Amino acid sequence: xxxxxxxxxxxxxxxxxxxxxxxxxxxxxxxxxxxxxxxxxxxxxxxxxxxxxxxxxxxxxxxxxxxxxxxxxxxxxxxxxxxxxxxxxxxxxxxxxxxxxxxxxxxxxxx
Amino acid sequence: xxxxxxxxxxxxxxxxxxxxxxxxxxxxxxxxxxxxxxxxxxxxxxxxxxxxxxxxxxxxxxxxxxxxxxxxxxxxxxxxxxxxxxxxxxxxxxxxxxxxxxxxxxxxxxxxxxxx
Numbered sequence: 194x195x196x197x198x199x200x201x202x203x204x205x206x207x208x209x210x211x212x213x214x215x216x217x218x219x220x221x222x223x224x225x226x227x228x229x230x231x232x233x234x235x236x237x238x239x240x241x242x243x244x245x246x247x248x249x250x251x252x253x254x255x256x257x258x259x260x261x262x263x264x265x266x267x268x269x270x271x272x273x274x275x276x277x278x279x280x281x282x283x284x285x286x287x288x289x290x291x292x293x294x295x296x297x298x299x300x301x302x303x304x
Numbered sequence: 305x306x307x308x309x310x311x312x313x314x315x316x317x318x319x320x321x322x323x324x325x326x327x328x329x330x331x332x333x334x335x336x337x338x339x340x341x342x343x344x345x346x347x348x349x350x351x352x353x354x355x356x357x358x359x360x361x362x363x364x365x366x367x368x369x370x371x372x373x374x375x376x377x378x379x380x381x382x383x384x385x386x387x388x389x390x391x392x393x394x395x396x397x398x399x400x401x402x403x404x405x406x407x408x409x410x411x412x413x414x415x416x417x418x419x420x
Contacts, residue, residue, distance in 0.1 A: 226408070235395065236347070236411040281346050290335060290399070291360060292409060294346030 195220045195286045199295035206272050206302055214298045216265040216282035224285040225265045226292065227256050229278045236281065240267075272302045306330070308412035310396050316418045317386045325381045325415045329398030336379050337409060338371055339395040347395055353379060386419045393417070 196219040206212050216225070224243055228236040240249045242258035242265060249256050253276065255268045265282055279299045283292040309328045317323050329336050335354050339347035340363075349363040355376035364371070368387075373379040383390055393416050397409040 228411075235413045238408060238410070241408050283346075289352075289360065291337065291349040291352055291363075292339075292347075293349070294339075297346050 195222070195284060195293045197282060197284050197293050197295040199280075199282055199298050201298060202296060204298055204300045206269075206300070208273055208302055208304055209271050211271065212269050214267040214269070214280060214282075214300075216267070216284075216295055218263050218265075218284045218293075220263075221260075221287050222263075222284045223260055225258050226283045226285075227265075227267055228281045228283060230281065230297075231278050239280075269300075272300075274302050274304070276300060277302045308396055308398050308410055310394075310412040310415050312415060313413060314416050314418075316420060319387060319419055320385050322382065322384045323386055323417065325383075325394050325417070327379045327381070327396030327398075327412060329377065329379070329396070330410060331377075332400070333398035333410075334376075334401050335399040335407075335409075336373055337397040337399075338379070338381050339397065340365075341393045341395055341414070343392070350381070350394075383417075386417075388419050391417055391419045 198217045227239040230236050240256040245260040247258045253270045258265045279297045281294050281297045283294045311326045337352050338350040341347040351361040351371045353373040368384045370382045393414040395414045396412045399409045400407040
């Protein structure tokens with residue numbers, strides 16, 4: 194059974210600092226997604242990572258995928274308050290289309 | 305174009321009532337998914353359709369939950385005899401094509417169900 198774990202679960206960071214969120218998954222998959230969720234809102238797609246070694250960047254966020262290690266990272270550079278939200282990774286279960294989500298990382302950026 | 309829409313956005317039901325939640329996917333999207341998100345948790349898969357065929361319903365928590373997509377577009381998730389543990393946000397997502405490991409899922413705004 195595919196399991197997806199994120200850490201940390203909660204992250205409080207100062208503006209301007211850098212940090213990394215980790216996403217580990219337990220079985221084979223070649224597709225991993227990162228989503229952002231603001232309180233009371235739905236999921237906003239951030240990145241789709243489709244192959245080993247994939248790296249994508251958008252603004253202050255950069256995501257990477259290592260399928261051999263079954264690990265994805267979401268790196269935050271020079272955090273700003275607008276990045277405060279909950280971030281989920283989701284892995285496409287092998288041989289299906291369904292997504293298995295991590296527990297989420299609640300990010301709070303303070304001045 | 306229009307994204308995935310869901311209705312109602314909020315629903316309060318008394319324990320034991322039946323509820324029906326509607327999802328309108330992005331036009332032309334073949335695949336449709338339902339997820340349940342409890343407070344403070346990540347979404348959990350409920351069921352999946354490719355056109356009108358329900359290909360996977362392994363995530364439905366009990367036989368009180370039933371989903372349909374009779375014409376391959378709009379889908380309805382029905383919960384019979386609601387219980388307090390059914391309180392959650394129900395998210396619908398659609399994707400462009402069917403088949404294993406195909407396309408990105410786009411999520412609707414969700415229906416927040418509260419069972420009192």
